[in-house]
Amino acid sequence: MSHADLQRRAEAAFISAFGAAPKACVQAPGRVNLIGEHTDYNDGFVLPCAIDRGTVIALRRRTDRRVRVVALDYAGARDEFDLTQPLSREGEVHWSHYVRGMAQQLLSLDPSLPGLDMLITGDVPQGAGLSSSASLEVAVGAAFRAAGAIPTLDPTQLALLAQRAENEFVGCQCGIMDQLVSARGEAGSALLIDCRSLSTKTVTLPEGAAVLIAHSMVRRGLVDSHYNERREACAAATRYLGVNALRDVTLDQLATSGLDALTHRRARHVVTENYRTLRAAEVLERGDLAAVASLMAASHASMRDDFEITVPAVDQLVELITDTLAGEGGCRMTGGGFGGCVVALMPKGRVAAVEAAISRHYRSPEGLASKVFVCQPSAGAGALISPLDFGANT
Structure with missing residues (x-):
């Protein structure tokens, strides 16, 4: 709408x-x-x-x-x-x-x-x-x-x-x-x-690229999920490492940190995800969708294996879209985790094939079809009409 x-x-x-x-x-x-x-x-x-x-x-x-x-x-x-x-x-x-x-x-x-x-x-x-x-x-x-x-x-x-x-x-x-x-x-x-x-930097999407979002139909809720638990694991890692935030940690430091195995995996996701994000901004500006696809795949694997915030239905949906794109675009879970949506970046010419594959091969655990929509990157918050007269009303 x-x-x-x-x-x-x-x-x-x-x-x-x-x-x-x-x-x-x-x-x-x-x-x-x-x-x-x-x-x-x-x-x-x-x-x-x-x-x-x-x-x-x-x-x-x-x-x-x-x-x-x-x-x-x-x-x-x-x-x-x-x-x-x-x-x-x-x-x-x-x-x-x-x-x-x-x-x-x-x-x-x-x-x-x-x-x-x-x-x-x-x-x-x-x-x-x-x-x-x-x-x-x-x-x-x-x-x-x-x-x-x-x-x-x-x-x-x-x-x-x-x-x-x-x-x-x-x-x-x-x-x-x-x-x-x-x-x-x-x-x-x-x-x-x-x-x-x-600080922010505008990263223009390549001409002809499409942003496709597919809902797994697995509902999630951040307050009631394990989101706060993951956040506390990150905080525990920063306290142990004596840094202000995981942003300040390198992979070499993490490898010799002595963190317990679970907290190490949680921290490793954040440290590697920061690298992937900075790299993605660079290659996206060059229009290199193949490089973006590789980074998105690595991001999803890290969320699945290290941060453990994906669910089987979301993993299935990501695999289906990735296979359909065959290297011409990337896909990963998006959001806090434990359900929700996946995002895919692809040439507009591949959208129809991806939509068809999802319609044909994906159903949620409850048997629901995915809701798919292609989005346009849009402007932030603002007025839709000019507030010409704010005379008080009772």
Whole structure:
């Protein structure tokens, strides 16, 4: 669904929910990570791109300090809270926790944050490793910014607030990658991110290349998965090695470190993945898809064997796509792991053959066919219409 379609849907639903037209709409994209998995919270390097699927919020500023939210994709579920009162979450992770967590972070910058009415919709598959949560968090921040609250909030600040919302309020210790590329993505390009300095470099995709995402239909959830366990293993390795982050470790240091076998494998994935990510950015700029394919294959093997975050269905899907491409493109799992999606980079002329192979030969453990879509690298968060008049509405 295009941004224009999502915008029309959000505006119509806003009128139905709140009895008046919204004053603006904003969007924030999901993302797919081409290479560089579990390196972000280790101060390493990642190479994601924002995708043309995301979250759209129609909004209207209020005269009071209340926030009213309708989640169209959850059967019109509602949440309402008062910005003058402490914000809390209760029970299992819920879509409203991402909204409340972001509001809490914005309040830390501006205690007089105004209330909003918001209608939220989107088309990022949930639990698929495409950062539906980061898309929602960044979109909420963009909504408050568009409403005139914290108008000087720059994309990197917005991403940092969204990361803190997920770490501190939602309870998932994610790195900065998802939020930063959602806020700073550039059309037609991947973004090489140094997760220590937060500096970025645009890496233009080769002309004629396609980014294909295939959902394994094995659902995943970062908070409820082993994500935090893997993060703690990395932290244990850094403490043992006496470094600030695994980014600072070389393979030679790791080989003589004396780490126990399990922690050594976890650390080895991160150290080698940083190398692969930097190398992938270099060869991608040269348009060398064969070299990218080799690096993506090595990345997947490392996630499977050293970090142990793949599942058999995902491994099967990667093998099927890799065999079909026969060296003309690469494929790997993408996202936090334990299900979700794979990403493949290939010439556009190979897309039909890959789609046909997946349709014919892949089914999830529950017998479900994969959902496949070809994405366009897209721009980061921003307004979809100009906020010409933010006169308060009650």
